[in-house]
Structures are given as C-alpha cells and as structure tokens.
Amino acid sequence: MGHGGSDVPMIRISYNDVHKAIQSTAKRIKDEFAPTLFIAIGGGGFIPARILRTFCKVDSDGVKRNIPIQAVGLVLYESMGGIAESAGTEVVRTQWLDFSTLGKDLTHGGLLGRRILIVDEVDDTRTTLTYLIKELQSDIDKQLEAVSDADEREKLRESTKLGVFVVHNKLKQKAGEIPSSVKYFSAVDTPDVWLAYPWECDGDIEEHDAMRSENTKL
Numbered sequence: 001m002g003h004g005g006s007d008v009p010m011i012r013i014s015y016n017d018v019h020k021a022i023q024s025t026a027k028r029i030k031d032e033f034a035p036t037l038f039i040a041i042g043g044g045g046f047i048p049a050r051i052l053r054t055f056c057k058v059d060s061d062g063v064k065r066n067i068p069i070q071a072v073g074l075v076l077y078e079s080m081g082g083i084a085e086s087a088g089t090e091v092v093r094t095q096w097l098d099f100s101t102l103g104k105d106l107t108h109g110g111l112l113g114r115r116i117l118i119v120d121e122v123d124d125t126r127t128t129l130t131y132l133i134k135e136l137q138s139d140i141d142k143q144l145e146a147v148s149d150a151d152e153r154e155k156l157r158e159s160t161k162l163g164v165f166v167v168h169n170k171l172k173q174k175a176g177e178i179p180s181s182v183k184y185f186s187a188v189d190t191p192d193v194w195l196a197y198p199w200e201c202d203g204d205i206e207e208h209d210a211m212r213s214e215n216t217k218l
C-alpha cells in the first residue's frame with residue numbers, strides 16, 4: 001500500500017500535528033475508557049501509543065504510573081489478481097503479544113480484567129482493526145474458558161474491555177465493522193486522502209514540515 005503516482009491528494013503531517021491531535025483526545029480517552037493496557041499496531045501505531053501514554057498515566061497510591069504498551073505486527077496484503085470488485089485483502093501477523101510479561105503478575109492469562117486500547121495511526125479500510133479485534137476477542141475467550149469458577153469468569157468477562165484509538169480516521173466506505181461493544185476514538189476525521197507521516201520521511205524532515213503549507217485544507 002502506498003501513495004504511488006495516484007491522484008489522491010497527499011497531506012503531510014508533522015510530529016507536532018500528531019502530538020497535538022493526541023493531546024486533544026487524551027482526556028476523553030482517559031475519562032471514557034481509562035485504558036490499563038495499550039496494544040500498538042506496528043509500525044504506525046508505535047509513536048502514537050508512546051505519545052498517548054504521556055497523557056494517560058494512572059494514579060496508584062499517589063504515584064503516577066505508566067500504562068504498559070504491547071506491540072503487535074500486522075501486515076495488510078492486497079491481492080492484485082482476481083476480479084477487481086472482490087480484490088482480496090489478507091492480514092498477516094508478523095508479531096504477537098508477549099504473554100510471558102503480560103500475564104506475569106496475573107492469575108488469568110494477561111488480558112482478562114484489563115481495559116485494552118488498540119492504537120494505530122490511521123483507520124483506512126478498517127480491515128486491520130477488524131482483524132485485530134477478532135483475534136484479541138478470540139484470545140480473551142480462550143483465557144475466559146480457562147477460568148473454572150463461573151462467577152469469577154463472568155466478572156472477568158464484564159471487566160475486560162476493548163477499545164480503539166486512531167490518530168486519523170478516513171471518512172469513507174469501510175471494509176470491516178467495529179463491534180458496538182468496542183469503544184472507538186479518533187483524534188481527527190479526514191477525507192480519503194493520503195497521509196504522509198513524519199516517521200516515514202526518508203528525505204529532509206524540515207522540508208517535509210515546510211511543505212505542509214501546501215496541504216489541502218482538511
């Protein structure tokens with residue numbers, strides 16, 4: 001996936017744009033979801049998750065604690081062959097959660113009882129997010145099955161929450177749907193443009209930032 005030579009307008013984004021967008025949404029995320037675990041989708045979700053963590057520290061006995069960040073690697077492949085309308089997309093896992101650290105101090109796997117916020121830079125077709133939600137839900141269900149006490153199991157089912165935060169949400173027809181039980185936050189809604197993030201710039205970052213004056217107004 002890339003901008004290539006297409007006619008889709010390109011919007012250059014600076015680090016400060018990302019930082020300010022996240023800062024402006026963080027209070028709502030803290031108030032309405034209060035995450036206790038971030039799952040960053042690599043590579044685009046890494047820097048946003050780290051920025052968000054700055055604004056979402058949790059108070060524990062008067063001490064401000066950082067929320068842990070786990071990383072997953074997902075790659076979206078578009079099948080070029082076949083009939084155009086049914087162009088297949090496939091998500092492949094390149095990295096998954098580290099349950100050896102995630103579940104270390106917990107009796108139940110590591111996901112149960114947590115308010116888990118998935119973080120990515122952009123929600124485009126929604127394929128990646130839909131895939132990850134499904135996979136995490138399946139891991140949560142497996143961990144629930146392993147809880148023998150029925151009351152405890154139901155309590156854990158109730159208290160385990162999934163949410164999503166993206167810096168940019170493209171307003172377009174989506175290929176996947178986010179279940180209503182999953183809280184969704186986006187910092188900025190954009191038209192269907194190509195977003196050029198600062199961490200992808202392999203040339204002159206000052207020039208990248210300066211060229212923002214030529215951005216189409218969002």
Ligand code: 5GP
Pocket residue numbers: 001044076120121122123124125126127128129193194195196197200
């Ligand atoms: P999806 O279509 O599954 O929502 O998005 C898949 C991935 O494509 C995103 O996580 C992101 O890495 C990439 N992507 C989609 N749209 C853009 C864009 O406008 N700019 C950049 N840099 N990456 C994008």
